[in-house]
Amino acid sequence: MKSIKLMFLLLFYCMNIFAESEPATLQKVEIAYVHENLGETKLHFPQISGLENSFVEQKINDTIVEKANIENLRAMAGSGYDSGTNVSCSAYLLGDEDSPKILSTLTNVSGRLANGRNGHEYIPLMFNLESGDIIPSSELFLENAGEKLDDWLYENILEQSTYLDIENALPVPLDRAILTDTGVLIAYPVDTFKFLSDTSAAFHFYYYEIIELLNKDNVLISGIDILKLSDKKEEIDNISKGLLPGVPNIIGSSINEVTKKYYELTDSESFLSGERYVLEAPEFRDIYPIVSSDSDTISGILAKRMSIGGLNIGISTKEDCISLLGEAIAVLPLEGASASQYYMPEGELSIYFFGEYKLMLSTDKQDILRAIYIEYEGESAT
Numbered sequence: 001m002k003s004i005k006l007m008f009l010l011l012f013y014c015m016n017i018f019a020e021s022e023p024a025t026l027q028k029v030e031i032a033y034v035h036e037n038l039g040e041t042k043l044h045f046p047q048i049s050g051l052e053n054s055f056v057e058q059k060i061n062d063t064i065v066e067k068a069n070i071e072n073l074r075a076m077a078g079s080g081y082d083s084g085t086n087v088s089c090s091a092y093l094l095g096d097e098d099s100p101k102i103l104s105t106l107t108n109v110s111g112r113l114a115n116g117r118n119g120h121e122y123i124p125l126m127f128n129l130e131s132g133d134i135i136p137s138s139e140l141f142l143e144n145a146g147e148k149l150d151d152w153l154y155e156n157i158l159e160q161s162t163y164l165d166i167e168n169a170l171p172v173p174l175d176r177a178i179l180t181d182t183g184v185l186i187a188y189p190v191d192t193f194k195f196l197s198d199t200s201a202a203f204h205f206y207y208y209e210i211i212e213l214l215n216k217d218n219v220l221i222s223g224i225d226i227l228k229l230s231d232k233k234e235e236i237d238n239i240s241k242g243l244l245p246g247v248p249n250i251i252g253s254s255i256n257e258v259t260k261k262y263y264e265l266t267d268s269e270s271f272l273s274g275e276r277y278v279l280e281a282p283e284f285r286d287i288y289p290i291v292s293s294d295s296d297t298i299s300g301i302l303a304k305r306m307s308i309g310g311l312n313i314g315i316s317t318k319e320d321c322i323s324l325l326g327e328a329i330a331v332l333p334l335e336g337a338s339a340s341q342y343y344m345p346e347g348e349l350s351i352y353f354f355g356e357y358k359l360m361l362s363t364d365k366q367d368i369l370r371a372i373y374i375e376y377e378g379e380s381a382t
Helices: 002-021 054-067 070-078 145-158 207-213 232-241 255-262 318-325 336-342
Strands: 030-038 041-049 086-095 100-112 118-128 177-179 183-187 202-206 264-271 274-279 287-292 298-303 330-334 347-354 357-364 369-376
Touching: 030 070, 030 086, 041 054, 041 070, 041 100, 054 070, 054 100, 054 118, 086 177, 100 177, 118 177, 118 183, 145 207, 183 207, 202 207, 232 357, 255 274, 255 287, 264 287, 264 336, 318 347, 318 357, 318 369, 330 336
Parallel strands: 041 086
Antiparallel strands: 030 041, 086 100, 100 118, 177 183, 183 202, 264 274, 274 287, 287 298, 298 369, 330 347, 347 357, 357 369
């Protein structure tokens, strides 16, 4: 009898040991968006879930709400004062999919701001997911980054702009930068440098454009492979859906709706038999929606800067393109007037098909990739 009891005790002990040794099921860190329509006030902001430390999770979520002035906007709407404020936000989890290190958010506020005045404001934030603390953006850059970005902005934007008030454009506010899945976004403070639409200015850079200015010794940057934040294979697969990395899904949309949301920077210009639109929003710098002459629907996107599937405009070669995508279905020469019509340099145009979409890669006479054009072909694609 004693031996039977002993066996049961031993079995019970072993079951407890095995139960305690089973690995805990880790929750996946996720972003969920909260949508609230309070009359004319529209609130759209992210909240994070799945962190092991619930205190850190709550700290981050509370900070997002606080910085976007959400509680005050709710209170005003509830008291009968509808500010008509529109709050929207983009959020990015950066690092390993199973163990992200950083949460970046870019809140876009138009209407009544936290300072009590009406206007437009970007609120860029980066959070350390271990501590919940805000990461100082200036830590992302090398010491000479500010000077080099000032030079770039002056040479590429300010010197060529006769229509912008550039008094408050320099220095570039490196303390208001965030990392995204495709690059770095820098947003100006409220009531400083603005675009023509009276929105605060902001600039987006793909990582390959700005990599030499980033402080790779920074603990957080060194802890993630920023050049692998996006899935390169997925970027190529997404071409068949009309999607380009870092660019909103606009093919098939009305150009009137798109310009209402992202604003025109200058008048549209001719492109083949249609129009090329120049937009203000940071994600559309040197990236143009294309509309055919017989429609108001966006049929394509022309990119003069882009990183897709490991191909980088201005750096990758024709050989790199072939290595990644294979031989083109057709290669057309681009000379003189035809190059001007395509808004591309003289050289060659390599054509590929991805489902219902045509991809055209422009390489110059030195075989350097200079532009990417994607166009919806519908049933005509093969």
